[in-house]
Amino acid sequence: MIPLDFSYFRPTTLEEALDILSEEGMIPILGSTDVVVKLRARRLKPKGVVDLKAIEELHSFSFSKEEGMVIGAAVTMNELIEDHPEVKENYPVFYQAIKKVGAYQTRNRATVAGNIGNSSPAADSVPPLLTYNAKLKLVSKEGERTVELKDFFTGPGKNILKQGEIIHSIIVPYEGPSIGMYYKLSRIKAVDLSTIGVALTVIDPDGKRDIRIALASVAPTPIRVFEAEDFIRGKELTPEVVDEFAKIVQKNTSPITDTRGTKEYRYEMAYVLPKKILRELGLYEEVS
Amino acid sequence: MVIKFTINGDEMEVDVKPNETLLDVLRNKLFITGPKEGCGNGECGACTVIYNGKPVNSCLILAPEADGAEILTVEGLTKDGKLHPIQEAFIEENAFQCGFCTPGFLMSTKALLERNPNPSREEIVEALSGNLCRCTGYDTIIRAVKKAAEKMGARS
Numbered sequence: 001m002i003p004l005d006f007s008y009f010r011p012t013t014l015e016e017a018l019d020i021l022s023e024e025g026m027i028p029i030l031g032s033t034d035v036v037v038k039l040r041a042r043r044l045k046p047k048g049v050v051d052l053k054a055i056e057e058l059h060s061f062s063f064s065k066e067e068g069m070v071i072g073a074a075v076t077m078n079e080l081i082e083d084h085p086e087v088k089e090n091y092p093v094f095y096q097a098i099k100k101v102g103a104y105q106t107r108n109r110a111t112v113a114g115n116i117g118n119s120s121p122a123a124d125s126v127p128p129l130l131t132y133n134a135k136l137k138l139v140s141k142e143g144e145r146t147v148e149l150k151d152f153f154t155g156p157g158k159n160i161l162k163q164g165e166i167i168h169s170i171i172v173p174y175e176g177p178s179i180g181m182y183y184k185l186s187r188i189k190a191v192d193l194s195t196i197g198v199a200l201t202v203i204d205p206d207g208k209r210d211i212r213i214a215l216a217s218v219a220p221t222p223i224r225v226f227e228a229e230d231f232i233r234g235k236e237l238t239p240e241v242v243d244e245f246a247k248i249v250q251k252n253t254s255p256i257t258d259t260r261g262t263k264e265y266r267y268e269m270a271y272v273l274p275k276k277i278l279r280e281l282g283l284y285e286e287v288s
Numbered sequence: 289m290v291i292k293f294t295i296n297g298d299e300m301e302v303d304v305k306p307n308e309t310l311l312d313v314l315r316n317k318l319f320i321t322g323p324k325e326g327c328g329n330g331e332c333g334a335c336t337v338i339y340n341g342k343p344v345n346s347c348l349i350l351a352p353e354a355d356g357a358e359i360l361t362v363e364g365l366t367k368d369g370k371l372h373p374i375q376e377a378f379i380e381e382n383a384f385q386c387g388f389c390t391p392g393f394l395m396s397t398k399a400l401l402e403r404n405p406n407p408s409r410e411e412i413v414e415a416l417s418g419n420l421c422r423c424t425g426y427d428t429i430i431r432a433v434k435k436a437a438e439k440m441g442a443r444s
Contacts (some may be wrong), residue, residue, distance in 0.1 A: 001307060001308055001309075001312050002307040002308070002309070003307075004307055005307060006306055006307060007306055008289070008306035008350060008352040008353075010352070010353075010355070029350075029353075031348075032348060032349060032350060032353065033330055033345075033348050036309065036330075036347070036348045036349070036350065037329050037330065037348070039307075040328060040329070049306065049350070051350075051352075051353055053353070078342070082403075102330065102418070103330075103333065103417050103418020103419075104343065104396070104414065104415055104417065104418050105330070105333060105336055105343050105344050105345045105396070105418045106330055106345065106348075106418065108339075108342040108343065108344050109344055109345075109348065109349070191330075191331050191417065191418055
């Protein structure tokens with residue numbers, strides 16, 4: 001029993017949902033995997049929860065090279081991993097990251113929209129989406145707007161959503177084939193939040209070779225390090241260039257110490273991991 | 289509010305409150321006590337049930353969300369007093385000691401073998417990574433899952 005009184009709504013249309021959500025104290029739920037934990041800890045005290053899972057259009061998924069991938073808010077992580085091979089094929093770094101969220105049971109309920117809406121600095125699905133230039137379609141009673149994912153977060157647990165506004169879908173442009181890696185360090189291999197997460201994506205590895213990098217758990221929000229990307233663009237990946245790249249990534253972090261790790265460790269890993277990923281991808285060899 | 293769901297093949301109507309979890313309802317209202325409350329935060333997997341064909345943590349589902357769901361708990365594994373091959377395999381391999389986590393492991397295993405009748409060791413470990421056991425050290429559990437797969441007709 002959750003030590004809190006609140007009401008429960010399950011609208012079947014978006015209009016109805018947005019109507020209820022426009023009222024003060026109402027919060028949306030999808031997989032409820034983060035929300036129930038927060039309710040139980042009384043970190044959230046809503047008047048009511050609005051379950052969006054009965055709204056058909058939020059379950060849609062589509063992919064085309066022209067339009068990219070559009071993930072409806074209610075699509076679960078395991079649906080993306082198991083039912084839509086386009087995800088693994090076209091967005092491998094994103095695929096790797098969502099496989100590392102929680103446990104199998106969690107991923108049967110958890111959604112990417114929920115992971116984004118929860119706005120934890122440790123959200124594993126976010127760094128890869130940042131490297132793929134993802135956008136969010138937000139809707140409210142007042143209308144809709146599309147925003148860049150990189151402009152969405154404002155602090156730990158904080159974002160630009162207004163009362164009554166929800167994430168309707170996630171739009172991930174397709175910019176060509178990509179390779180890369182999501183490297184998650186955590187205290188235990190099974191279910192744990194990231195001590196640090198690094199997404200390194202290489203768009204068009206055999207052509208223009210555009211290297212992108214974003215990190216979780218090293219700043220108040222997940223971050224993408226454009227400065228490091230600008231530095232490495234077009235350069236031959238010599239040990240010196242890669243080292244400088246990693247130093248720029250590190251310089252852009254501002255980690256803290258918490259139960260999962262110290263700021264010193266995270267800061268060090270923000271330098272080690274970008275190099276390690278490039279090495280493991282076979283993009284450069286360290287001269288010893 | 290009154291919700292309807294199917295549990296272990298039986299259709300039921302239950303009066304629930306929004307601040308109750310599915311696990312609360314199963315244990316405290318329906319006295320289906322196979323699913324256990326360990327952490328209450330989705331980290332230990334002791335409350336795992338199969339929900340519309342998929343393993344989930346019943347402690348993270350608000351009771352009203354379960355309206356219309358089809359749920360299988362460990363109580364539903366046994367048919368006519370006969371243990372399920374997964375249960376037999378767990379006994380034969382001594383895959384439990386205190387038994388608190390076992391119903392959760394059995395349900396995760398059932399769901400795994402349904403989607404993948406012949407899993408590799410790695411696939412077993414991944415599928416069970418949301419279930420904690422503090423007694424066995426997991427090796428006997430992994431052996432039991434392999435044995436259950438054999439019993440259920442997978443070619444090895």
